[in-house]
Structure formats: structure tokens, C-alpha cells
Amino acid sequence: MANIVVIDDEEDIRLILKEVLEQEGHTVTTSENGKELNINNLSNFDLVITDIFMPDQDGMQIIMEVKKTVPDMKIIAISGGAFFGAGNTLKTAQLLGARFTINKPFDIDDVVEKVNTLVNEN
Amino acid sequence: MIKTAVNPLLDKFEPTFIITDANLRIIEHKNGNGTIKPLQQWKARQCSIFTILPDLEHKKGYLEKVLKKELSRFEIKSATLQLDKDQKKKVNITIMPNEEYGNKDGLILLVVDTNKKTAPGASPQTDGRRKPATLDIDASLCTPENELRYFQLVLESLPSCIVYRNLEEDEIFINREFLQYFDMPSSIVPMKQLKKELPSVYSELVEHDAKLLAGQPVHDNLIRIETAKGRRCFKVNATPRSNENGNIVGVLYCGQDATEEIKAKKEYERERSFLEILMDNVPDTIYFKDTEGRFIRINKAQAKVLGIDSPKDAIGKTDFDFFAPEFAMAAFQDEKNILKTGKPLLGKVEKVEKAGGWARWFSATKMPIFDENGKVSGLVGVSRDITEIHEAKEKLIEQNKQLEKARAAAEAAMKARTAFVANMSHEIRTPMNGVIGMTNLLMQTDLNDEQKEYAEIILNSGDTLLTVINDILDFSRIESGNVQLEKQPFNLRLCMEECLDVHAAAATKKGLELAYYIKKPCPMTIVGDKGRLLQILNNLTSNAIKFTEKGEVILQVAAEEKSPGNFILEFKVKDTGIGISEAGQKKLFQPFSQVDSSISRRFGGTGLGLVISRKLVQLMGGDISIASKEGVGTTFSFTIHAEGKDMKEFDDHSLLASQLAGKSVAVVDDNRTNRRILSLQTKSWGMKPYEFEKAADVLEVLRKGQHFDVGILDLLMPGMTGIDLAKELHKHDNLRQIPIILLTSVGWRRDNVSDGLNNIKQFLTKPVKQSRLFDTIATIFSQKKVQQVSGKDIQAMSTRVAENWPLDILLAEDNPVNQKFALRTLEKLGYKADLAENGLEVLKALEKKPYDLILMDIQMPEMDGVETTIIIRSRVAEEVRPQIVALTAHAMPGDREKYLSLGLDDYISKPIKLEELIRVLKSCKPKNGKAIAGLSSPEGGAGAEKVQEPSISLADLKNTLGFGEAEEDSFVFELVDVYIKETKTLLAELPDAVKSGDIKTVCRIVHTLKSSSQTIGINNLSELADEIYQKADQYSPSELVNVTSELISQTEKVLADLQKIPEQQ
Structure with a gap:
């Protein structure tokens, strides 16, 4: 139903989310660092799910750039927490544009619920 | 009777001599007392000795030995002498080698009647040793003559030198052996004569007379005399001889030439002393051992090592007597091996130990010694004490180990x-x-x-x-090695332009010129990490701009092909900035250090950019370097290894380059580098650039009558600006039509000053992209042509075509001129085609509209025609897929098959011919399924493409170019004119290039000729030229000369025809 892109440096997370969401009937594209996303193809997606703490590209930056490019893009932010303490990471992500935030380790039902909520919005 | 104590042979007896040759045949005889008569016959008959002495048969072995002189004497008693058939006699025979008569290679037999008591010797000798035989002598047979004769025989046979001095006669007898040393006619020489002629000999003989004449022998006397054989040394025994009264009547001198012996002894002594000196002065230990490992001889050094006073004390002992058993055993094994295999041991490093802890390191070399039969008879060893060196080496190795550990630890x-x-x-x-x-x-x-x-x-x-x-x-x-470089193809030129785009504003703000140049030949598509390459270029460019106050920053790239498809690309970023000192250059690539803290304060920046750039460059297989002079400028160079394709030998765009060919262009820019780049670029398109630093210079030249086809003017120049110049040119009728391209800087706003200056055809922003400039110029020259495509005949192929055969057409073409041409042509047929500039746009367009036909240019940036086609075929269902027709400038045999195999449905060559287009259109089925009754295709309109006749007509030309008959001829004439001029220039260059073997230039000429001929439609020429171009490097020099001569003559014919064209009207 919806075109979703999942960005996370951990392969397991990507696989799980892809499995789960595809079972829900969505089309899922996965990316390790979001590099494949650009101005042209971003508008193809309905929902962006991104991890925050990643070695290659910063998830926070991805959120900001997505917002800049496609302002009404729906974004869900995932975070596993930080080595030095999460601080206000998820809160910041929300203020910057993530509609929902999810903590790792996540509850699959929770993820599905949030995704469906956003997707069914219009 | 002669008595003698010495020589038994002097005993008297009376023999008959028989002399044989080497085959034991009788060749001579000498009678004794005549008791054996038939000797004469035997000699005459040369009969074998066995005939007369059959007993000898049994003794053949001994006879052989005597013949070979292994036996000096052999006796047989009571042998049978066969006088004749009946008569026999018993004789005693003494057999000796013949050393006196004739060939001296046979035997002498002394035969004596046994009845006479004169048998010499008792039994045959069997072992070859001289045994002094005692003789029974019959005094009655001893007559003086016999005695002397025999005496003489013996004397002559002896290998010793004999002189008998007869005191009574005062004369000497010299035997043959001794006579060889002197030039004397006879063996008997009076003492007086001797004294005169050989005084040295005389004096030696009489030297010891005192003793000799008193009866005392003088033995082992060493005399030296001059002889015919040189100075000789003899060992002489002199024995006085007395008569029965006891008076001394003679002296017998027996001597041996001891010269050689003495010489040999001297040599030996000398060698010995050399060896002694050598052995005892060499610091290395030297030792000789026998096959049992026992010391035969050693030198002083070895004695020291062994711990003994004298080298002699080692003789007979072995290593086991001196060294620790383990070492001795090991050495023994080595030596056993050497003795067995005969192979030497060279330079073996060994630790020599003695009981009690003494140990030193030696380098030992042991060699076998061979005897005269080639068998190993012992060995010689030389060992050098290398203890100090060895210890030093060990220390060094240990130190290195430690260092390595420390280094590894630090690195970790x-x-x-x-x-x-x-x-x-x-x-x-x-x-x-x-x-x-x-x-x-x-x-x-x-x-x-x-x-x-x-x-x-x-x-x-x-x-x-x-x-x-x-x-x-x-x-x-x-x-920490966490970075992976991407490997994706990207366009090199676009990458460079992207870099410049980022910095254009900053450069303009500082008033700096920013430009780039790609040195041809260069692959246009690079496989690598575009992002990282840009990162490096951006870093270097931003640094360059940062540290430059005036002047320019130029980016350059050059390619070198290392192996097919693999290149080394060298990038250079040159600036005219403040430069960096030597010391600064050293610090440059070190992390966290900037050149000078004062500079860093001035310009800001983290200083890590260069370090990262260097790391990236190294990851790409290259390295980065700097050349800089303070106050002059800096050039950063870096190389990367990458795969590349789409070589651009020279910047031609085939179809259109011919239109630029030969056009003169005025390049006006106060910046020298810019002028150079523009000159090089326009030259590579076949144009003729003329550089001017100042606008005023151009005016000067124009006033003198020079003409330019186009002008490229920099806008911001000191003194007269580009606009001022354009204005000036506009004032004059004859200068107004020179088309002008103005180069402006980022941020420059066009105001109305330039309004009304219609000679300015285009404003281009610097840094100027090559492709943009080319397109602009090409457009300028082709504008006329595009505008003129209209004509009566084309009316015939009217918009009815589209009515009857409606199609949604998408044109994929990036070149603006080609776009115009193709769209226009389609318009004529009534089609309003959509436009896409690259593969991506095609895909996008397809998503919005299901086209019937896509005219796909093959060479497009971003995604080319083939790739796009493949994607379309894979993504779009068969039934709704559009017909895809390739547009290509290459029209070669096999192309159709090639494109078909790549997935295209058809192909048209550029320039698009009307009837080709119509053919292709016909093959498309419109999606709405409207049945079409036949296309009222005006096949006559454009005319079928004819094989070019030898003479070219205007009509044909117009045909080929797609103009109707009503078309203005002037454009055709212009085109022809250009072609003629350009081709003439090419032909002029060709012979020299061929002669000097300059294949590259030949290719360039031929290629240009091919494409311009193709445009004009002179296909046979273009085909010929193309063939040469394709096969250029396969030709031998003579073949090359032939094909190019052919081309030249064909071309000249064509030119001749073309020149007649204006007359055809």
C-alpha cells in the first residue's frame, strides 16, 4: 500500500522491519545509510523510517534534509540510545520533523501501529 | 785380466752378438771367436730368433719385458742353438735391450757356447731388479781386444756418464752418454786436447788427483761444468784403477747429470718456504687433514686455537683431542661428507667450543684434496674468527626485534x-x-x-x-580503514564543472578567474567514487581560492592509459596565490598542523582537509604532491587510478564540428590562461583562434582588414570592456554581423546597456563549460540552416502524415541543435514531439505518457540511449512498450545488427533523413489502433538516397541536406565553401603527417574529413576516410602512403566537382 524506506546501519533491523512491513502489504526499500536518497527519488516514498545514531550518515541530518526537500514527508525516528546518554535525542528528532519516535529494542506491534497510523492519515 | 771391484760386466768372456729388431728378427751379428758359423745366413734370411733359439719361445714374456726395457737383462743357461736342421748346440744366452745399433728398439743377445766356461749368471732373472750377478770368468778368453770391445759396449749402453782416464796414455775415453754434452768428434780425447778445448772438464777431472793418484776413490763429488746443454751439475764417483803391480793406471769417473734434480730441489725448497710464510702469517686458521680426520699439518694460527705451542704437536691428532665433543662430532660429520662427496663446504658459520666454556664463532671453509688419480686423499680447511661480527649481528637483530615490537605497539x-x-x-x-x-x-x-x-x-x-x-x-x-570507495561510472567533465559551480561565487567575490581544462585524449566516463573525488577537488579548490588574492585558480586533468581501460588520472589545481615556503610544505600533510598559525588565523580552517584528501588519494591508488613558490603561486597535483571509457581524442561532435571547421574566432580576455584554454578548446573543434589581451587590439586588427567569424569576449576587462567592444563593433556595418559571445562572472546582472546589441548572441557565465561553449558556437553557425528548412517541396509532405498516422513521439536528444533539427523535421510531418534530454528524463516522461515511438539518441549524458532502452524493456510490458529507434551519428555496416541486438527496434543515422524517418514512422503502430490506409508518403519529395555519382550536382547536395528545390542556394554554397576550404587545409597537412609516421595527426585529419564529408553527403569519400581511420594503426608505412594517396586523389576530384557547383545555377 505505502512506499516506505527504512534507513538503519544494522542489517538485522532492516531485515526485520522489511519483513514485518511487507507482510502488512507495504513496499519497503532499505538503505544502510540513506545515501541512495536524493531529490529525485525521495518524493516516491510515503514514509521514511530512520535510525538516528549511524556511523556513516547522521540520522538527525537525514531528518532535517528530508524535511527540507519534501516538507510534508512522514518520518519515524528510531533510536537505540547513545553511549553517552540519549539526552533529548528523540525529542529533538520530533521537533525537527519526526512524527513518531521508537525506542530500540522495539515492539513490533508498536511499530506496525505507528506506521499504519501515519500511512492511513489521508 | 782386468780386475774390478765395481762392474761385473767387465769380466771377460767371448760372446757372439746377435742383434734383433723389435719383431725379434735377426738383423745383425757380430762374431766372437767364430764358433758359430751360420750367422751369415741367418742374418741374410732375417729369420726370427725363435728359429735358431726355440727355447726362447717359452720365455716370450721375458723377451717382451726386455723389449719394453722393463727388464734390463735376462739370462738363459743351456738353451738350444739350432745351427741348422741337424746341428744343435747348447749355449748360454744373455739378452739385453739394444741401445746401440740401428733402430735401438730390439734385442742384443750374447750367445756363448756352454762348453766354454763363460756362462754369465746363474738363473734367469724374473723380477726385473738388477742383481749383481757373479760371473765365472775364463781367463783364457779374456783377450785385450775382446775385453775392450765389451767394455765399450757396456760403457755405451749405460745411462750414466762415464769417463775413463788412461793415465799411461794420458787420454780419456768419454762414453756416448757424456759425449752428448760436448761437441767432441770422438770418444777418445788426449788430456792435452781436453785441457785446451774443455778446460773446465779438465780441471774437474784433475781436481782430486792428489787423492785419486794415491788410490783413494772420491765419491759423491758435485762438479759444475759448462756443456753444450748449458751449465750442468754432475754427481761424480771417481775410482782409481790399479794394475797387477798395484800402480794406479787409470781413473774411472761415473757421473749423473744432477742438474734437474738440483733445480727441482731448489724449487721445492722455495715453494715450501712460501707455504710456510703463508701459513704462518695468515691470521685465519689453516689445517690439512687426512682421510681419517687427523691433522697432517697446521699453521700457527690454528695452533693457537688448539692451544698448543707448536704446529707440529697437532700432527696425527683430531678435533676430538682439542674441542668439545659436540662440536668435534659436528665437524667430523661435515668432513666425512666432504671426503665422501668431494664437494667443498664454503663459509659455514659455526660455534667452536672447547671444554671449559671457551667458545668462539668461525666461518669455516673446507675443501677436499685430490690425488693424482682423482680420489679424495684428504682435506684442507681455512677458518676465520668472526666472533665479534657475529655478536654484533646478533645484537642488531635483537634490537630490530625490539624496535619492531615497539613500532607495532605504537601503531596498534x-x-x-x-x-x-x-x-x-x-x-x-x-x-x-x-x-x-x-x-x-x-x-x-x-x-x-x-x-x-x-x-x-x-x-x-x-x-x-x-x-x-x-x-x-x-x-x-x-x-582505521572503515571507508569503502564506491565504484560507479560518472562523467568526468560534469564532475569538474560541479566542483567549479560550488566555488564560482567565492572566486568572483575575490575577483579571481576560475576555469578548468581537460587534456585530450581523456576518458570521459570514469568508474570510481565521484563523491570522494569531488571532496578532494573541493578541498584543493577552496584552499586555492582561500590563499589567493589575485589572479586565477585553474583545474586541470590529464589521463595516461596504463592498460586497456585502466588509467592514471593526474589532477592539478593551480593558483597564483601567496605560495607556501619549503618548511611550510613539509608540515602541510601532517595532521593537525597548519602552515603558520598567523596564516591560519587569517584564513580559518581546520587543517584536516588536506590530510583527508591525501588519505583518499592514497586509497585511490595514487599520491598527492605540491609545488609552490612564495609570492608566485601553488600547484597541488594528485593522481588516481581508475577505469575509464568513452575516450575523447579530440572535441568533435561529428556532425556539427564540420560546421565550425575553419572558422576564425577572436578570443579576447585579459587573463592569459583563459585565452589559452579558449584557444585550445576552439582549436580542438577545428576552429582558428586568435588571441587578444585587449579589446583595442582587436579593433586595430579589424581596421586593417582582418575578418573573424565569431568573437568570444570576456566582459570584465580593464580599459575597454567586452560590452564596449560589442558596442563599437555594432556601429560599423561590416563588423556588425560578427556574432559575439560574452563571458560574464557569477552574479553579474545584465542591464539594458546591452539591449539593442544584437550582435551579442549569448552571455555565458564563467567558468565556462566546454559543452556550453561548443553548443553556443555551433548554434550560431547553424541557426541559418535551421531557419531555412522550409520550402515548396516540403509542403508536399504535409501535416497530413500526422493526421493519417497519429503517433505520440518522444525525442531523446541532448544536443540543442540536433533537437531543433529533429523537432522541426517532425513538425513538418505534423508531429508535435516531446523532448527529453537524457535517459532519466525519458523514463520520467514514459511514466507520464505511453509513447508510441521514442527517437533515442545513443550518446546522452547521465544515462545513455542503450541503458535507457534496457531499462525500458525490463520495466515496461511488451504490449505497451514504445518503439525505440536509435539515432546515431555512426553509420557503419553492422550498426543495425548491433543496435537490434542491444534491444532497439530500429535505427536512423544522423543527420535524419526524411524518408528514413518516414520508414520508421510507418513501422510503428499507433496505440489507438486506428487503421491507416496507406501513407500518402511523398516519397518523391526528398528523393531516395542515391549512390553518389562521380560528379556532384547542386540538386543532389540539396537533396542530401534535406532542402527542397525551392531552398535558398546561398546556404548550400556557404556550406560547400567551408567544406572546400577546410578539406583543402586537411589535405595539405596529410602528406607530412603520413611521411613522419604521425598516426595521431593522420587519424585526426581523416576523421574530420570523414564527418564533414558525411554531412555534405559525399559518402564514398566519408567511407574511405572512415576506413582509413578505423584501420590506421594496422597499416604498414607503405600501405598508409597508398591509402592516403588514394584518399587525397579522390578528395581532390570531389573538390574539383564541388567547385563547379556555383556554376550550375
Whole structure:
């Protein structure tokens, strides 16, 4: 139903989310660092799910750039927490544009619920 | 009777001599007392000795030995002498080698009647040793004559030198052996004569007369005399001889030539002393051993090592007597091996140990000694004490080990540190982004001025901090090997242009010129990490701009093909900036150090950019270097290894280059480098550039009558600007039509000053992209042509075509001129085609509209025609897929098959011919399924493409170019004119290039000729030229001369025809 892109440096997370969401009937594209996303193809997606703490590209930056490019893009932010303490990471992500935030380790039902909520919005 | 104590042979007896040759045949005889008569016959008959002495048969072996002189004497008693058939006699025979008569290679037999008591010897001798035989002598047979004769025989046979001095006669007898040493006619010499002629001999003989005449022998006397054989030394025994009264009547001198012996002894002594000196003075230990390993001889050094006083004390002993048993055993094994195999041991390093702890290191060399039969008879060893060297070496090895450990530890520590940083990257960066993001949000809220100011400061600090963090993280990730380079194809030129785009504004702000140049030949498509390459270029360019106050920053790239498809690309970023000192250059690539803190304060920056760039360059297989002079400028160069394709030998765009060919262009720019780049670029398109630093210079030249086809003017020039020049040119009728391209800087705003200056055809922003410039110029020259495509005949193929055969057509073409041409042509047929500039756009367009036909240019940037086709075929269902027709400038046999195999449905060559287009259109079925009754295709309109007749007519030309008959001829004439001029120039260059074997130039000429001929439609010429171009490097020099001569003559014919064309009207 919806075109979703999942960005996370951990392969397991990507696989799980892809499995789960595809079972829900969505089309899922996965990316390790979001590099494949650009101005042209971003508008193809309905929902962006991104991890925050990643070695290659910063998830926070991805959120900001997505917002800049496609302002009404729906974004869900995932975070596993930080080595030095999460601080206000998820809160910041929300203020910057993530509609929902999810903590790792996540509850699959929770993820599905949030995704469906956003997707069914219009 | 002669008595003698010495020589039994002097005993008297009376023999008969028989002399045989080597085959034991009788060749001579000498009678004794005549008792054996038939000797005469035997000699005459040369009969074998066995005939007369049959007993000898049994003794053949001994006879052989005597013949070979292994036996000096052999006796047989009571042998049978066969006088004749009946008569026999018993004789005693003494057999000796013949050394006197004739060939001296046979035997002498002394035969004596046994009845006479004169048998010499008792039994045959069997072992070859001289046994002094005692003789029974019958005194009655001893007559003086016999005695003397026999005496003489013996004397002559002896190998010794004999002189008998007859005191009574005062004369000497010299035997043959001794006579060889002198030039004397006879063997008997009176003493008086001897004294005169051989005084030295005389004096030696009489030297010891005192003793001799008193009866005392003098033995072992060494005399030296001059002889015919030189100075000789003899060992002489002199024995006096007395008569029966006891008076001394003679002296017998027996001597041996001892010269050689003495010489040999001397030599031997000398060698011995050399060996002694050598052995005892060489510091290395030398030892000789026998096959049992016992010392035969050693030198002093070895004696010292063994711990003995005298070398002699070692003789007979072995290593086991001196050294620790383990060492002795090992050495023994080595030596056993040498003795067995005969192979030497060279330079073996061994630790020699003695009981009690003494140990030193030696380098030992042991060689076998061979006897005269080639068997190993012992060995000689030489060992050198290398203890100090060895210990030093060991120490060094140990030290190196330690150093290595320390280095590895330090490296590991460093790696661990950077790995830590790299792994913590997200921890560091994310909060930073959070800060920046939030601050941005904050700034979007209502803030008072004070709050705004604070927020801005927060933002700036945040940005700076983020840059620092990113750089550090990037650096650490590269350091710890966490960075993977991408391998994707990208366009090199676009990459360079992207880099310039980023910095154009900054350069303009500082008033700097910014340009780039790609040296041909160069692959246009590179496979690599475009992002990282850009990172490096951006870093270097921004540094260049940062450190340059006036002048220019130029980017350059050159390619070298290392192996097919693999290149080394060398990039250079040159600036005319403040430069860097030698000391500064050294510090440059070190992390965390900037050249000079004062400079850093002035210009800002983290200083990590260069370090990262270098790391990246190294990852790409190359290295980065700097050349700089303070006050003059700096050039950073770096190389990368990459795969590349789509070689551009020279910048031609085939179809259109011919239209630029030969056109003169005025390049006006106060910046020298810019002028150069523009000159090189336009030249590579076949144009003729003329450089001018000042606008005034151009006017000067124009006034003198020179003409230019186009002018490229820099806008901002000191003195007269580009616009001023354009204005000036516009004033004059004859100068107005010179088309002008003005080069402006980023941010320059066009005001109305330039309005009304219709000679300015285009404003281009610097840095000027090659492709843009080319297209602009090409457009200028082709505008006329495009406008003139209209004519009576084309009316015939009217818009009815589209009515009857409606199709949705998409044109994929990036070249603006080609676009215009193709769209126009389609318009004539009534089609309003859509336009896409590259493959991506095609795909996008397809998503919006299901086209019937896509006219796909093959060579497009971003995604080319083939790739696009493949994607379309894979994504779009068969039934709804459009017909895809390739547009290509190459029209070669096999192309159709090639494109069909690549997935295209058909292909048209450029320039698009009307009937080709119609053919293709016909093959498309419109989606709406409207049945079509036949296309009222005006096949006559454009005319079928004829094989070019030898003479070219105007009509044909117009045909080929797609003009109707009503078309204006002037454009055709112009085109022909250009072609003629250009071709003439090419032909002029060709012979020289061929002669000098300059294949590259030949190719360029031929290629240009091919494409311009193709445009005009002179296909046979273009085909010929193309063939030469394809096969250029396969030709032998003579073949090349032949084909090019053919081409030249064909071309000249064509030119001749073409020149007649204006007359045809």
C-alpha cells in the first residue's frame, strides 16, 4: 500500500522491519545509510523510517534534509540510545520533523501501529 | 785380466752378438771367436730368433719385458742353438735391450757356447731388479781386444756418464752418454786436447788427483761444468784403477747429470718456504687433514686455537683431542661428507667450543684434496674468527626485534585510538545536529534582536563545530580503514564543472578567474567514487581560492592509459596565490598542523582537509604532491587510478564540428590562461583562434582588414570592456554581423546597456563549460540552416502524415541543435514531439505518457540511449512498450545488427533523413489502433538516397541536406565553401603527417574529413576516410602512403566537382 524506506546501519533491523512491513502489504526499500536518497527519488516514498545514531550518515541530518526537500514527508525516528546518554535525542528528532519516535529494542506491534497510523492519515 | 771391484760386466768372456729388431728378427751379428758359423745366413734370411733359439719361445714374456726395457737383462743357461736342421748346440744366452745399433728398439743377445766356461749368471732373472750377478770368468778368453770391445759396449749402453782416464796414455775415453754434452768428434780425447778445448772438464777431472793418484776413490763429488746443454751439475764417483803391480793406471769417473734434480730441489725448497710464510702469517686458521680426520699439518694460527705451542704437536691428532665433543662430532660429520662427496663446504658459520666454556664463532671453509688419480686423499680447511661480527649481528637483530615490537605497539595504540573515535562518531555528531536543528527552529520563532543575535552565534559556532567533528570523524574513519570507495561510472567533465559551480561565487567575490581544462585524449566516463573525488577537488579548490588574492585558480586533468581501460588520472589545481615556503610544505600533510598559525588565523580552517584528501588519494591508488613558490603561486597535483571509457581524442561532435571547421574566432580576455584554454578548446573543434589581451587590439586588427567569424569576449576587462567592444563593433556595418559571445562572472546582472546589441548572441557565465561553449558556437553557425528548412517541396509532405498516422513521439536528444533539427523535421510531418534530454528524463516522461515511438539518441549524458532502452524493456510490458529507434551519428555496416541486438527496434543515422524517418514512422503502430490506409508518403519529395555519382550536382547536395528545390542556394554554397576550404587545409597537412609516421595527426585529419564529408553527403569519400581511420594503426608505412594517396586523389576530384557547383545555377 505505502512506499516506505527504512534507513538503519544494522542489517538485522532492516531485515526485520522489511519483513514485518511487507507482510502488512507495504513496499519497503532499505538503505544502510540513506545515501541512495536524493531529490529525485525521495518524493516516491510515503514514509521514511530512520535510525538516528549511524556511523556513516547522521540520522538527525537525514531528518532535517528530508524535511527540507519534501516538507510534508512522514518520518519515524528510531533510536537505540547513545553511549553517552540519549539526552533529548528523540525529542529533538520530533521537533525537527519526526512524527513518531521508537525506542530500540522495539515492539513490533508498536511499530506496525505507528506506521499504519501515519500511512492511513489521508 | 782386468780386475774390478765395481762392474761385473767387465769380466771377460767371448760372446757372439746377435742383434734383433723389435719383431725379434735377426738383423745383425757380430762374431766372437767364430764358433758359430751360420750367422751369415741367418742374418741374410732375417729369420726370427725363435728359429735358431726355440727355447726362447717359452720365455716370450721375458723377451717382451726386455723389449719394453722393463727388464734390463735376462739370462738363459743351456738353451738350444739350432745351427741348422741337424746341428744343435747348447749355449748360454744373455739378452739385453739394444741401445746401440740401428733402430735401438730390439734385442742384443750374447750367445756363448756352454762348453766354454763363460756362462754369465746363474738363473734367469724374473723380477726385473738388477742383481749383481757373479760371473765365472775364463781367463783364457779374456783377450785385450775382446775385453775392450765389451767394455765399450757396456760403457755405451749405460745411462750414466762415464769417463775413463788412461793415465799411461794420458787420454780419456768419454762414453756416448757424456759425449752428448760436448761437441767432441770422438770418444777418445788426449788430456792435452781436453785441457785446451774443455778446460773446465779438465780441471774437474784433475781436481782430486792428489787423492785419486794415491788410490783413494772420491765419491759423491758435485762438479759444475759448462756443456753444450748449458751449465750442468754432475754427481761424480771417481775410482782409481790399479794394475797387477798395484800402480794406479787409470781413473774411472761415473757421473749423473744432477742438474734437474738440483733445480727441482731448489724449487721445492722455495715453494715450501712460501707455504710456510703463508701459513704462518695468515691470521685465519689453516689445517690439512687426512682421510681419517687427523691433522697432517697446521699453521700457527690454528695452533693457537688448539692451544698448543707448536704446529707440529697437532700432527696425527683430531678435533676430538682439542674441542668439545659436540662440536668435534659436528665437524667430523661435515668432513666425512666432504671426503665422501668431494664437494667443498664454503663459509659455514659455526660455534667452536672447547671444554671449559671457551667458545668462539668461525666461518669455516673446507675443501677436499685430490690425488693424482682423482680420489679424495684428504682435506684442507681455512677458518676465520668472526666472533665479534657475529655478536654484533646478533645484537642488531635483537634490537630490530625490539624496535619492531615497539613500532607495532605504537601503531596498534594509534589504531585503537582512532577506531575508538570512529566508532563513537554518531555519539559525537548527532547531538551536534540536534543543536543546529533546534537553533534553526528557534530562529524561525519570534525573537527580539538580542535573542536573534545570540541564536545566530549559537548557529555559527554549531556549524563550525560540526565541520570540525565531521572532518575528525572522516579522518579517523579513513585511518582505521572503515571507508569503502564506491565504484560507479560518472562523467568526468560534469564532475569538474560541479566542483567549479560550488566555488564560482567565492572566486568572483575575490575577483579571481576560475576555469578548468581537460587534456585530450581523456576518458570521459570514469568508474570510481565521484563523491570522494569531488571532496578532494573541493578541498584543493577552496584552499586555492582561500590563499589567493589575485589572479586565477585553474583545474586541470590529464589521463595516461596504463592498460586497456585502466588509467592514471593526474589532477592539478593551480593558483597564483601567496605560495607556501619549503618548511611550510613539509608540515602541510601532517595532521593537525597548519602552515603558520598567523596564516591560519587569517584564513580559518581546520587543517584536516588536506590530510583527508591525501588519505583518499592514497586509497585511490595514487599520491598527492605540491609545488609552490612564495609570492608566485601553488600547484597541488594528485593522481588516481581508475577505469575509464568513452575516450575523447579530440572535441568533435561529428556532425556539427564540420560546421565550425575553419572558422576564425577572436578570443579576447585579459587573463592569459583563459585565452589559452579558449584557444585550445576552439582549436580542438577545428576552429582558428586568435588571441587578444585587449579589446583595442582587436579593433586595430579589424581596421586593417582582418575578418573573424565569431568573437568570444570576456566582459570584465580593464580599459575597454567586452560590452564596449560589442558596442563599437555594432556601429560599423561590416563588423556588425560578427556574432559575439560574452563571458560574464557569477552574479553579474545584465542591464539594458546591452539591449539593442544584437550582435551579442549569448552571455555565458564563467567558468565556462566546454559543452556550453561548443553548443553556443555551433548554434550560431547553424541557426541559418535551421531557419531555412522550409520550402515548396516540403509542403508536399504535409501535416497530413500526422493526421493519417497519429503517433505520440518522444525525442531523446541532448544536443540543442540536433533537437531543433529533429523537432522541426517532425513538425513538418505534423508531429508535435516531446523532448527529453537524457535517459532519466525519458523514463520520467514514459511514466507520464505511453509513447508510441521514442527517437533515442545513443550518446546522452547521465544515462545513455542503450541503458535507457534496457531499462525500458525490463520495466515496461511488451504490449505497451514504445518503439525505440536509435539515432546515431555512426553509420557503419553492422550498426543495425548491433543496435537490434542491444534491444532497439530500429535505427536512423544522423543527420535524419526524411524518408528514413518516414520508414520508421510507418513501422510503428499507433496505440489507438486506428487503421491507416496507406501513407500518402511523398516519397518523391526528398528523393531516395542515391549512390553518389562521380560528379556532384547542386540538386543532389540539396537533396542530401534535406532542402527542397525551392531552398535558398546561398546556404548550400556557404556550406560547400567551408567544406572546400577546410578539406583543402586537411589535405595539405596529410602528406607530412603520413611521411613522419604521425598516426595521431593522420587519424585526426581523416576523421574530420570523414564527418564533414558525411554531412555534405559525399559518402564514398566519408567511407574511405572512415576506413582509413578505423584501420590506421594496422597499416604498414607503405600501405598508409597508398591509402592516403588514394584518399587525397579522390578528395581532390570531389573538390574539383564541388567547385563547379556555383556554376550550375
